[in-house]
Amino acid sequence: MPPLLEVKNLKKYFNTKGGMLHAVDDISFTLDAGKTLGVVGESGCGKTTLGRTILHLLDVTSGQILFEGKDITYPKKKELMKLREDMQIIFQDPYSSLDPRQSVKETIMEPLLIQGKLSKAECEKKAKELMDTVGLAARFENAYPHELDGGRRQRIGIARALALGPKFIVCDEPVSALDVSIQAQIINLLLDLQESLGIAYMFVTHDLSVVKYISNDIMVMYLGQMVEKASSDELFANPIHPYTQALLSAIPIPDIHNKTKRIILKGELTSPINPKPGCRFRPRCIYATEECEQPQVLTEPLPNHFVACCKCSELLNNRRNTQ
Ligand SMILES: Nc1ncnc2c1ncn2[C@@H]1O[C@H](COP(=O)(O)OP(=O)(O)OP(=O)(O)O)[C@@H](O)[C@H]1O
Ligand SMILES: [Mg+2]
Structure with a gap:
């Protein structure tokens, strides 16, 4: 079907x-x-x-x-x-x-x-x-x-x-x-x-x-594009894209022991008019390097979890190392 x-x-x-x-x-x-x-x-x-x-x-x-x-x-x-x-x-x-x-x-x-x-x-x-x-x-x-x-x-x-x-x-x-x-x-x-x-x-x-x-x-979504998609539980458990991480960090959690820090986005918002190729989140991303000026491809770093970020394996490894 x-x-x-x-x-x-x-x-x-x-x-x-x-x-x-x-x-x-x-x-x-x-x-x-x-x-x-x-x-x-x-x-x-x-x-x-x-x-x-x-x-x-x-x-x-x-x-x-x-x-x-x-x-x-x-x-x-x-x-x-x-x-x-x-x-x-x-x-x-x-x-x-x-x-x-x-x-x-x-x-x-x-x-x-x-x-x-x-x-x-x-x-x-x-x-x-x-x-x-x-x-x-x-x-x-x-x-x-x-x-x-x-x-x-x-x-x-x-x-x-x-x-x-x-x-x-x-x-x-x-x-x-x-x-x-x-x-x-x-x-x-x-x-x-x-x-x-x-x-x-x-x-x-x-x-x-x-x-x-x-x-x-x-x-x-970020400026017209899909940056991440996963099941609801998976996305909240493992946000990978730096934009998703910032977005989810803004949710108030009713737990005084939870030390999750709110990520405040700095940097300018890219214009949606005639955007340049490359990651649109780049000017606000703390992980951005020259590599991010290339068009971003949607990958599947975890089963049924899609991310458009060339740094996603690096970000996943960092997370595994800090957990
Ligand atoms: N009819 C239109 N003509 C020109 N630009 C438009 C038109 N409708 C929407 N846009 C532009 O398209 C982009 C996306 O707008 P859209 O309303 O879909 O965003 P949104 O995610 O629904 O925002 P919000 O959360 O504020 O409702 C914006 O830059 C907006 O200015
Ligand atoms: Mg709307």
Whole structure:
């Protein structure tokens, strides 16, 4: 069986005044049905662009996207309609992604009405079922987004994304705009839905403790490129790339005996516009040498653990010697 989603050497460049902006630059991964790929990396590294390109909300520059083994890189109009059923997105800010003039029921019904397979009464019935699925009380069906709190608004976004029965959802920072107390409720709802409906997620987040909790695999991005990918447990146990190490060192650990030092990144951020070949993390990396000016190749220093860093064997040996 082919994986649900296979992304091969995907590139998305934007033509800007300053030159070609390499927002997503040669990303490859596979995702199986019912699994979660966490995507982490600092602001502007291309996480949203990657998600939106896979969903065809942006045109592909080059590379290939396969869904259930079928090439969907350049879909025809009819194929795109079908893909809108199979692949959906949940946005960071539920407020700005919802139409303020539509009630809860109308918002959830809209994709079903556009799809045109059900009568209006059937769409209404389905919308009410979806409200129940995402834990929105029936009394809110005629409410408007501004009358609800952030958690309930995000539940509307989730219900709308579920309406057409997708197999894959890009969750783009779905809880970062919510109060901490509500974040866990929404995360648990997404996990319950995954278990009952078998949906695969690409989960984009800044929050590393969340990503550890929910992901099977984690991809670390830096300026449009994948610098490291491994299973969640493996990545947290053995971060190899210097950028991943810095990122993980920033997670507060509730243990006074833990002496892990936070790595503060210094040096300038490389521009994503017309980047030079070689490691993009180089100006901020304490291990960088001339060797890092060569293009970096993705290697597999440990089973199913991929790293794009020419120093990775050295870094692994150093770690073994200090452990
Ligand atoms: N439509 C666009 N036109 C030109 N440049 C764009 C466009 N959309 C995104 N970019 C640029 O592409 C790069 C990646 O942006 P993107 O929004 O994907 O990053 P991100 O990782 O999602 O960041 P954040 O964590 O802040 O959401 C950035 O340099 C951004 O300025
Ligand atoms: Mg983003």
